[in-house]
Amino acid sequence: MKKRSVKSKSILKHILVPMCILLITEIVILAISVYAGGIVERLEENSRDILQERVINKKGFLENEMNNTWSDVTLLAETINTKAEMLEKQGIISIDQLDNGSNEASPLIAEIADDMIQKLRSNRVNDIYVIFNNHDLDEDVSDKPGIYIRDMDPASKASNRNADLLIERAPASIVQKLNISTDTSWTPLFNFGKHEKDYYKFLYRPYQAALKKQKNYSLGDMGYWSANNCLDGTLQPFISYSVPLIDTKGRVYGVVGISILEEYLTTLLPNEEINGSGHASYELGITTKKANVYSPVLDSTLFDCTSNLTLLQKEEGYYVENSRDEVYAAIETLHLYNTNTPYLDEQWTIMSLIKDDDLMAFSHHINISLILAGLITLGVGMLGCVLISFKLSSPITSLSKQLKTQKKTDGKLQKTDITEIDQLVDSIESLNQNLLDSSRRFTKIIQLASVKMAGFEYDQEKNDFFITDNFFSVFLQDDIDSSLMTYEGFSQKMKEMSPYIKKKEEHKYVYHLPKDNDIIFVELTISWFDAHHVIGLAEDVTERILEQNIIEYERDHDALTGLMNRRAFHREMQILFDEPEVLKTAALLMVDLDNLKYINDHYGHDSGDTYIRKATEAFVKYSPSNTMISRVSGDEFYLFFFGYEDEEPLRKLLMELKHGIDESYITLGKYETFKIKVSGGISWYPKDATTVKNLQLYSDYAMYKVKHTCKGIFANFNKTDYDNDSYMSRNRAELLKLIETESLHYYFQPIVSTKDGSVFAYEALMRSFMPNLKNPEEILNIAKMESKLGKIEELTMFKAMEGYQENIKNHYFDENTKIFVNSIASEMLSPEMIAKFEKTFEPYLHNVVIEVTEGEKMNETLHQQKQKFVEKWHGALALDDYGSGYNSEILLLSITPKYIKIDMSFIHNIDKDNDKQKIVENIVSYGHEGGMLIIAEGVETVDEMKQVMKLKVDYLQGYLLGKPQMKSASIPNEIVKLIQSLNARR
Template identity: 40%
Template sequence: MRHIKGKGTSMMRKLMIPMIVVLLLQTSLFGGSIILGGILDQMNQNAVDILNERVINRKNYLENEMIQRWSKLDDSVQSIQSAASQTLAAKGASYAEIENNPALASEILEANSQNVIYMLRKQSVTGAFLILDTDRAGDKKAGIYFRDLDPLSNADDDSDIMVEVAPSEITQKLGISMDTNWSPQFDLTQTENTTYDFYYKPYRAAQEYPDIQYGDLGYWSRPFRLSPNDIEIMTYSVPLRAESGETYGVLGVEISTDYIKKLLPYDEIANDKTGSYLLGLHTADDSEMLVFENLLANGPVYKQQIGGEETTSFALQTQYGTCHQIQKQGNMTKDVYGCIQYFQLYNSNTPFVDEQWGLVGILEGDRLFSFSEAMRKTVLIAVGIVLLIGLLSVVIMTRIVTSPITQLVKKVRSSNPHLPVKFERTRIAEIDELASAVESLSSNVAESASRLSAIIESASVAIGAFEYRKDEKTVIYTKHFFEIVGIAHDNEKDYGYTDADTFTQIMQGLKDCLESIEPEGAKIYKIKDALGQSQWVRMKLIEQGDNKIYGIIENITQEVIEKRKIEYERDYDLLTNLLNRRAFYARLDQLFLNKDQLKCSAMVMFDLDNLKYINDTYGHDFGDQYIRCMARTLKKYAPRRAVISRVSGDEFYLFIYGYAQEARAFSAIQNMREQISNTLFPLPDNALFKVKASAGVSWYPKDANTYEELIRFADFAMYTVKHTVKGEVRQFDRNEYQAGSYILENSEEINRFIEEKLFEYHFQPIVDAHDGKIFAYEALIRSKSASLITPQEILTLARSQSKLYQIERLTWFNAMDAFANLEGVEGSCHIFINSIANQTLSLQDLALFEKRYERYLSRIVVELTEEEKQNDVFVTLKKEYTKKWGAALALDDYGTGYNGEAMLLYLSPQYVKIDMSIVRDIDIDEDRQKILSNLLSYTRERGIQVIAEGVETRSEMDTLIRCGVSYLQGYYLGEPAPHAAQISNRVLNEIRQAQREV
């Protein structure tokens, strides 16, 4: 063998130096790109944006409560002023006499006590008050003040109300308990600590601005106490003016600060419940500071850092927009930030417009920017660890790489196929030694086998190698070869020989176990070991000319298992073993590449009901079991062509496809809902709890052509169910989906509709089925608005703007005005007025209505519509005052909406109107006739008259008369008109002829 003398550069040094340089460059680039690349600043901005969005949402909610609910006093102001005027008129007195006439003031207060209680209930506030200016030169004022600290629940007997201020004789008449701080009159003596602005500011503003309406003189007070021992409250109050313009008192509502704090849940600001909300009043700002007077606050940050400070100052110069750093003061030990959002409580050019309220979400800086700070520290630590590990790895790896080569050189130098290899030290450079060794052993097959075996044995993984020489029909292999391919072999040498036939049989056996081929050409085989366990091996072949084939085979079982575990955890929800959101979308991407296979498909979104109850009552472990129970039920009863996923805590997606008809797909969905409802979940107390889920369904291709839209529509349908009747399945309705945008676009139109009275009333006759005479007219509203066409649109917008009461009042008064002016109406003819089931007139409006339409009261039939679900209290009131008038009740649209058998039993009306869906085609549909027959059998025994509405053909009319209905209504008999329409002689004769044939 020929040696190459001389010294060269060590391989270890050549490997280490560039590897260390590359390692340093990589860690520097990685750390610098994270810390200096603006990522941390963006994280900080994202944290601020999240906090600001939460403050905006909470501000909008509280502002809506203050403006749209608590301060809507128009109806109450009118009722109280009307009652005051009537009392003064009855006494022949004027508003000026209230000041020096305590008895007169007491009568006015007594006349308005129910109005104030009604205002307390209607506005859902913790208190309501009326103060009269009875001591103009002093501070002792007559008034009444009622309080209910739980406005969300009302007692029928007013037992939940306490009297704070009222003359004793009024308290005795009302039968309402007095609070411990009760006083017979208001003592508004102003002190250094108490100014009673809630009375004096709106009162004086009314005197200073006589041309401004009282609604623009309303004032929101700072928190204060009515008396030293009283609770802390905030108020909204407006001045009361006589018709002559004289200010005679103040009317207002109270909201306790404890109640407002409940509406400011600080735990929503940060997950660890460390944030705070501050309600403040903007008092001053300059080029550097923005100052707020602290009105009320809750949450740990405020208590720990700001405490009892009267004001809070914010630095105006900030890089985070509406988020400002709070100036350190008092007990502050940390940097604190606040996101400010302002309220719009007052109109422009009004007396109190400069009092600007704001809501501030407060969080400590280390918590607000905790994620970015943790990221910065993590990156620095990671860079240090990676650098340290990298350096150690470079040293170790270079030693591992060079040591076997050095040993191989020594082994090759002294190798003998029949003797053990012995290693000796050398001073020759590694690369030169390896080249010399290769030259020396190139012609010796045994020496080649020994070299290959030594290299493979030095590896840390199980690797086998072989060389197949076609001309010699022999195979040289390393000792791990048979072990890896799963064949028992007793050769303990580093290498061995076998014949070509045996090798061919081994390769043929592997061919039958082929699982996959990698892009670079290596083949993956799945085989069984001696114990029958699955093993995976990778083989790569290299052909050298036409005569030699080299192969390397390695056991990659652990690699395959780890890879599949990673893929499973990537694609599946670990709690339920269902697809996660990412994998669900990936499956849908594949399905929607070939839309022909979809045919009729359905996207179903299930929302698991009662999960919060399970978590709160039995703990989150049982909540997880409840979720897994739902997942098992879905997998068990899902159709064959279905993709199921859990996308969040209690939400599941199901996509079923390949149906020829929508009905079959929906039947499968209904079956799943029934199976879910029939599934019982065991609880710790040996009770069985029914699993319940709400579901929304959207259809391909009817509703949408992309799965993104299908998911959005199914989500909308599901949340519609959650807000109506939980546990049901609801299909997507595009009209409902578009209703949201319709309401936004027409929010102002309902105000014009009411204020300008953009409507008129038409009257449709209701005919006696026995003699054809007109029994009554139904008053039907007809819109003159270009945007609001149908009654449904009017009610939808009124509901969204909390103006259903105004629609109810307009209906009663304007419908009766129109009816009273009809010509040609007999004196006994009745009038049907549509009434909203969850609305009723106030006591003041009822009194005015009775007085104005006294001669018509006994002819009124109150027709309860199906548009709104009934309010038991209001329905009871309607039953009482119709009985008082000698009037009647009618149940409208029987058989649809909320108006079914349960409503019929509860209401016990004098009339029942059959919906046109039952009347339509009743002459040819025996099922509809059967429904009508059953209803008539029930109503005859109870003296209830049945009215069939929507009659459009003579055949329908004849069938209804033959069945025995009492009255008829519809276009066949007479269309709605602004005048009193009459029945034609032809129809009159047809009715009489049908009666003769009965």
């Protein structure tokens, strides 16, 4: 059959076609990388993420304003309750009759008007109002008295004469008294019955919730946000927050609240910050149980706000339903209510709406740019391929034409001026001669080599077999004549020698051949050139293997005892642990020679080596043959027992081993005998551990536990002891790191005067950010155990004062405020540290108050020294946590402090506990008689603060006044005013 010829191509095509294919492939790969890699999709996703982030930021702003600023009316409600009850006691009003008309409500309105205006200013809201009602709003519809004040621009500076305010609702007498202008829509009452109009939601919802469910909720939980409100006669819609008015008897008599005009709210949500296209807007919405349907709160630029807004959820996000354009919605939920409120059916949201084309404008631009860049690159690349291919193929094409036209007698070819092509002809001419010379040289080298080497070659396709004359002599069979041997005879002889093969690898065999009570090692390497052609090389490698065995033995064995060293033992253990069925039940014994140091010191190291060898002999003699024994260091050994069905036979073997060791001894000098003494720790597989690392760790721990207790025994690993020691070890390490890096921080909690609510002092409180040691009490306990209390005392004094000094320099603290620093009763700064302390903080020493904790054991000498330095500084002493110990009165008499800090256990719920009130009253009376000042610690509620102020404490400290912070935080204005009000009544 005639072979089909392959059509040849010119070199120009050979170069041009692959280059073009390569170029097109690169363009395709680039396109796939860009589009399959999702770059455009990620750009689109990034645009959505940026929009979502803006909505999240705006959500955080609104939540802060609505939850913390605008809706802050709880204290105002308490103030109204206080004044209402006061007027009722005076017979001026009746809380039960307040909604009978303006005459009944006017005295209370007049009393609270200034408080409402002040709250309007401080909360930065448009409106503030109070509506009085004493009846179930579901029974009838009637006009209600109250007051409604409006500030059209709360962001502008307030007028001293309230000229910027308008009265929307209030009795005429109140208008005249306040001298504030009325709006054009002013009426003296809230007109509901007159127009047969439903009550406003900001009145109805919180009032009815309080009337019917107040026992289930706190006052804050009944605060209600309402939307789309509008007073009769006005055109300004607003959102409102209101809480019910409930006196101490549980009577609900109205609501108090604030309002934000939607016009002002719109200025806080500028659409321009979303996108420069002009087709985007912020929207507020309210959703109920129906998912993705929102009642709009603000007017929308992209949809009609008079109807509900429905969002469709797609894979990319939310889109507006029934919109002419694709409008994308980024939405976040505002958390305005706690979980325990009566308004969980309403959920406020903020969203940003933008046309999808505007949102994705940048990614679309990038997509078009990539396509244009790819097309331009392809065109320029194709042109370059043609030019380069023509340039490369021209010299070779010219040479080819010469070869076709040139005669054999013409001599050399014309030079192409291309070095590689010009060298090609010369290389071909000299190739054969070089190959011949190389073959001769290699043959000579093999003949001169001192290594015994032989080989064979077999071509199966030609049935051609060659073997060197000395091949079988390498295998110690000099009587075999290989000159006439066939491949079949050769194969038969090699099969007869197969029992001597001791090691097999891929294409390599090692033979162990006996010779004169010794072993000769021969390595046979087989190599296939193709499926039919094989070559073999036999080499005497005895010397190399013996040297390798010596090196491996010295590497893996201890020179003194001949036992495995640590590295070899670990390697063999890893091999064993890969076969759990071989391990079964096992035990790792770590042994330490008890008296090796004594022998080395008193009899010399030669005797110590004898002691080690004798111990090794005992280990080997009294252990089963399958036991792995290793010397891991000078006097430490591992013995690994494995392959047992359960622990019982192993325990007997360990007892026999210990008995055998105890009976072993060495002779020192001429007559003195010395018994072998060892201590050991045992860890069990698989009971204690299933890994080599843990098994060694646990046996080490058990052995060292024995060494530091009773010595001379074998002890089992105890997990409980190990965990306890590990815990202490970690904490000790962390304490040392804490001290070394000075990683203690000090936060400052204000101490407030009961006279005017001003900050009198700050207490420095220890804080740690270490992984385990975070609790100050735990730090002090560990430091005491480690004798590091002195370092903690030093860190406390310097770090606390450094923070105090920094706050004064940054104007966070007033330079006259006191600083209370906790001192450890059993510790005192060294004279050098005291000198450094006085030099560093000299301007502030008179403000230092050293706190002595009642629970600490008092060191009388150190206390007198501290008192001496405090007097020198013109500072003071304070007794901390008074009442928490059993010797409170004795300690108080012994240290004579200027300040007594009553323990927070007496302050907690003191308003409900008569016994605590009596105790605190006695402490205050005793302290004041002795010229001491009283500080109530742990004040957390308004009722607790009121009670301790009744008992005439001098200062307050607790979370109600301020939490510990690195910098000062202002005391809440409502608390300051309440303190001033309560102090005026004392």
